[in-house]
Amino acid sequence: MPKQSAIPTLPTFADAYAYSLDAWQRSVLFLDVMRQRGAQYEEHRTQTAPNVLEFEARLVTDGRTLARPVNYALVSIVPPEGVSIDASKRPFVVVDPRAGHGPGIGGFKADSEIGVAMKAGHPCYFIGFLPDPVPGQTIEDIALAEAGFLETVIARHPDADGKPCVIGNCQAGWAVMIVAALRPELFGPVIIAGAPLSYWAGVNGQNPMRYSGGLLGGSWLTALTGDLGAGIFDGAWLVQNFENQNPANTLWSKQYNLYSKIDTEAARYLGFERWWGGHVTLNAEEMQFIVDELFIGNKLATGEIRTSDGTAIDLRNIKSPIVVFCSKGDNITPPQQALDWILDLYDSVDEIRAYGQTIVYTVHETVGHLGIFVSAGVARKEHGEFASNIDLIDVLPPGLYEAVLTPGADVFEGRELLSGEWLMRCEARTLDDIRALGGNDIEDERRFATAAKLSEVNLSLYRTYLQPAIKAAVTPPVAEAMRSMHPLRLQYALFGPDNPFMAWTAALAEQVRQNREPAASNNPFVAWQETLSQQVVDGLDAWRRMAEQASEQTFHAIYGAPTLQAALGIDTTTDQSPRRAAKSLLHRELVDARIADLKSRMAQGSTCEALARALIFVGMARGGADERGLEAVRRLRQAHSDARQLELAEFKAVLREQYFMLLINEDAALAALPELLPSDVEERRSAFAALREVLDASGSVTGLASERLQRVATLFRLDSEPPVSITTGKAVRNRKAS
Incomplete structure (x- = not known):
């Protein structure tokens, strides 16, 4: 007889009661977590040097005391109990991104970049920053400060077998590369994780964030935001940009995941929100440089950025190995933005070798942007292998390589020589392997070059006609009031200790915990809840895809128009890219x-x-x-x-x-x-x-x-007389091995 399908069970009154009680209790506990999040935000905001480091840190150098003061600082990480540091090993220096959030993400967990480096026996340092910039500080000032920090680290470890390995996460990646290009003698291997270096690059239909600058008319909006902040750019706007990339997660999944797993998820949620809500500020001049020179101008890989004394920042000056870690699941810094700077600088691997550069890259298949430097699994695997095998990377011959990781369990020959659970092999690659990941064609390059030119025009118009009035109207108290009203800050404040309507949640939540009665996992209403949640996610994802497609088509239509390109001086008669690094x-x-x-x-x-x-x-x-x-x-x-x-x-x-x-x-x-x-x-x-x-x-x-x-x-000549010199024809004399 054919097998009969199971008949779905209709929900009973008991199911409805159990689910209703569970939903009410979860709602109370959810509100209490929101209350704790608000209180945590206020406590974090009032700290002088807030961070989310898991490890004890000791101040080494305060950047505010330098000749050109900055709000950065160098701290040494105290090894936790049971971790032994080898003084002969090179130190690791982790530089955290200043992209709207506060410092500490590189040492956010025990299994982190800092954690795995210390487990491998390396001394560790951390370069972080204070919430508010020093008035007048510039990106160049920060670069000089970081160079000074590295000089201090080198002086503290005279017996180390190599210069410091420096890790730059996200926005810190391009900053570290700038310093390494200016002061190459200070660096051992450089690891840049999820760091954008080729800002126009991407794949059509997949990486819409790169269109944002052009669709907003260029960097005039950056200047306006800085002027509305009375010379201060609010990092909360940068965080808002990140959140806009995934509305399903921002508007629903993050909160629903907490609500649906309220008994187990609260600690992890609050720990992450402590960093995510730690908004910092930048000087308007700093942010204008970042947008004009990097994200819209895309001038870093082409050597068009110059310091105040006229020195060109050429990434080909970097003599240390460069390790690039990126992911196909990263919609903030896709692999093309992390790797295509290599195509901008070099015509072949032979040219990479001619500059004596060693470039190693690895591409994760799925992890998202934050997971590159937050995920414990990534830290234990990729970062753990980089830390354990940094000397291998340092002695590789010049060229282009991909780091391929194989489970140690699959290795049978020489397994006793492995340092961890994975075998890291660096396999030679060519530029065609980078191109195979996808990227811009010549038409895309012209569109972005057109957007960069129009940005310059719009910025000049803003500075001529609107900026004087904005600056006259916005005083520091007005700017501070506007910052406090930012939507991202309000979402913390509304549930914080200043809201009297939240006073009852703590006591009620404690009662709920004592009488907690979660619904059974097979409760039909729980299944319906999950189905509804998935429908919300699917709907928001569909809306995101539609918006991304519309933005891409709009960008292509506007900046691909031959009339606009001709008016802005973009050459459409050649097949050469509008931007290439100059040859020497x-x-x-x-x-x-x-x-x-x-x-x-x-x-x-x-x-x-x-x-x-x-x-x-x-x-x-x-x-x-x-x-x-x-x-x-x-x-x-x-x-x-x-x-x-x-x-x-x-x-x-x-x-x-x-x-x-x-x-x-x-x-x-x-x-x-x-x-x-x-x-x-x-x-x-x-x-x-x-x-x-x-x-x-x-x-x-x-x-x-x-x-x-x-x-x-x-x-x-293992079985013969001494070898004969090809230059003298005489027997070679005995030489002592080095």
Whole structure:
């Protein structure tokens, strides 16, 4: 007989009563959480230096005491009980975003960027800020202050095996990149998480936030907002922009999730709201720079931003490895905005190598913008692996790589060399891999260039005709009153301690907790509630998609108009992008001189250089490197006293030189290899065994890598007389290994 479908059970009076009681109790508890949120907001707002750090911090440098004072500060993080710090490891410095919220998100939880770095044994520092800017401070002042902070960190760790690793989250990412371009000598690896650097980039139909500036007519509205604040830009407007990107979450899901899980969700909700509601302010001049030069002007990647003394900020000046962490689930900083600056600066991976840059990126599939630096799972996985393997990233040869993470449980060879639960492998990539993520075509570039030009015109009109009247009318008390009436602030104040109608909720909520009777999970009314909630979410999502489509079509129609483009001087006759980073003839000459120098020294060196050259030659066939190989090298260094004398920075320099020699002339570099080896056959065998141990650590040597290893074995002449010099024709004298 065919199976009969289950007959839905009609709700009973008992179901209705149980659900009604549960709903009423949840409503009371929900209101009490809103009361606590309001009280928490007021308490947080009155603090001198509010933050949401999970860890104890000690002030090192107050930016307000600097020659060019700023509202930033450097603090050291006190390791929690049970965490041991290795003084020989490079320090980590986490810089939090100043994008409307207060500081602390990088150390918001025990499993956070700061937390995982300390678990890996690194000293940690944090650069945060006060709610109100120092009058007159600029973005350049902040950059100079952050450079000074790094000088202090370096001075405090003279025995560290490398310069500080600096993490810049979101808006702090571009700020850190600016400092690294101006003061490259202060930086170890730079990790930028969810940070926009190519502001026009995106995929049609997916990334509508990039159209906002053009649809508002440019940055004149930024200037107006700053003038309405009497020279202060309210960060609550930035938070409002974030919330507008997901109305379903802002208007419904966030609150409904709390209401439906009121017995378990309150602590997590209040913890997040403590940061989300910690609004800060910026000087109007700071915000105008950010909008004009970055988000609308898109001048960072093209080297068009200059400091007050005329120095061009060129990201190609950065000499440290750059690690870019982004996500396809991030609608605030999509992968294109995080990565397309590479396409703006370079024509090929060879050009990246010519500048000596190492760029490593990883793209998460689903995590949202905040999850990149808030999610404990992301911290334990991606940030944990970056922290544990920062030395691997630091010694990678110049080029473009993708960090690929494999579960440790799936690794069978060299598993004992893993530092965590994942294996991190850096695989070589090309610019086509970046392009494959999607991005702008030439027509899109022209539209955004048109929007940038129109923004300049509108800003000039505003400053000429409206700004004098606005500034005369708005006094500081009026501006403060308007800030207090911002909708985001009101939503906290309405449920806060100043509202007398909320006084009864605490006592009633306590009674409810003592007599709590949640409805059963199979109660039909609970299922109907979930269905209704999903319908609300679906409706808001549909409205969002419609609004996003309309905004994109409007932007394309306005700024794609040939008449407007011609009027604003946009060249539509070529296929060249309206913006590209300028090339440097001086750099080309320096590269040529460097190539000549390396060619002249191919036969100079000792066993250390020979092993590095052979290791890179074989490793290039594998298309990348993973942490097992570096760990094997580290253990070999510990086992041999001569090798221990080579510090990480020197080891990195040796690897880079040998890599460039192979790139310049592989045949000549290999032909010169025997001249670097000792004359004693036993020493050569020992050196080759060490090479083989490092290569085997990353898995079996097969295919082209195996063929290259056989070629190296021949060059090592393991069973023959001393190698003969290709330049003198005489037997090579014994050389001591470095």
